[in-house]
Amino acid sequence: MNRLDDLGYPIIVAGDTRAAFRSEMSARFDRFVVLADRNVADLALRLTRLPARVDLLTVDLGERRKRLAIVEVILGALLGAGADRRTAIVGVGGGVAADVFGFAASIYMRGVPYAHVATSLVAMVDAAIGGKTGVNLEAGKNLAGSFADPVAVFCQVDALRTLPYRHLREGLAETVKHAVIEGGELFEALETLSPHPFPKWPWESVVVDSMRVKAMIVGDDRLESGSREVLNLGHTFGHAIERASDYRVSHGAGVSVGLRVAGVLAMLTGRFSKSEHLQVMTLLALLGLPARLRYPPGRVLEAMTYDKKSRHGRVRFVLPRAIGDVETGVHVSSSMVRRALQRCVTPVGDREFV
Ligand SMILES: NC(=O)c1ccc[n+]([C@@H]2O[C@H](COP(=O)([O-])OP(=O)(O)OC[C@H]3O[C@@H](n4cnc5c(N)ncnc54)[C@H](O)[C@@H]3O)[C@@H](O)[C@H]2O)c1
Ligand SMILES: [Zn+2]
Incomplete structure (x- = not known):
């Protein structure tokens, strides 16, 4: 397990973050609403078996649904679940989930605590880190949103096993971006790893090394x-x-x-x-x-x-x-x-x- 505290909130990277999730979150909150991308609902269910009141709401996401309309649906669902200002909202999913759920939590009752469990490579190395949330407008990407730091981020590296191969590969573009910015070992590491099949990659360290570049900046x-x-x-x-x-x-x-x-x-x-x-x-x-x-x-x-x-x-x-x-x-x-x-x-x- 790796832990980074440089941004003022814990970022935990591990194959399985369940134990860390329990110790970090159960100590601080006794009421949770979990918002999950429907494609990772099973994982969300496993992650959030907590000795606390937990409501699980699943949402159909996707880039085309990353719009204000879905935020309104989510805000209504949070109200329906009785979430209040002391409720921790936990988002589970990839980069779209991080942006949409994080944005909803940042404006629900003017902002409630939010934690993200990252399940895609893009979310782990980029979207879940740094507190930018938002949705697309008709005119373009991410044109509405907020800066809102999460209370914690959990990069569930084992989840990459179920991430469709195309998304895993394409998610590496953010890692290449970090490697070009940093210019050092990450670039060489990616060159060295490139001939090896993905199941053989040391994903935990790839995520940590890439995410560190973002966290530092x-x-x-x-x-x-x-x-x-x-x-x-x-x-x-x-x-x-x-x-x-x-x-x-x-x-x-x-x-x-x-x-x-x-x-x-x-x-x-x-x-x-x-x-x-x-x-x-x-x-x-x-x-x-x-x-x-x-x-x-x-x-x-x-x-x-x-x-x-x-x-x-x-x-x-x-x-x-x-x-x-x-x-x-x-x-x-x-x-x-x-x-x-x-x-x-x-x-x-x-x-x-x-
Ligand atoms: N806020 C930021 O700083 C920031 C940074 C980078 C990217 N982003 C945003 O992130 C989004 C892209 O993120 P993405 O590539 O993760 O897209 P995504 O969240 O749509 O995930 C890709 C697909 O994989 C599925 N999925 C996710 N995790 C899975 C898992 N473990 N198993 C099976 N299926 C899984 C999703 O349901 C989706 O179908 C873009 O909207 C981009 O703008 C934001
Ligand atoms: Zn990006």
């Missing part, structure tokens, strides 16, 4: 007023691709392609070397992650209009200068952005710069 900038923006590497494009695909492309797959577009844009603007870009592309390929843009650049550009990182209507890009050195707040002309997107429509390696 978030610890310095809770409200994303500056340095935390590096975590959006690949996301300006990734979110736009998700939206352009009407959310058929998963978050991880969008980020993977987004990492390529950001790398190409960084090369075109003279920031990033071709050899390091190819090193990142090789890692994505070794991990079986997508790098080819399958939507027209114009559609992706249009989907970028409402990016949260925009200021005064101008998108601010997060671009690599090197593996281990990422720049934020970069302004680039839209013709250059279009050029970068255009290059990524081709498979990696087809042209000089991709």
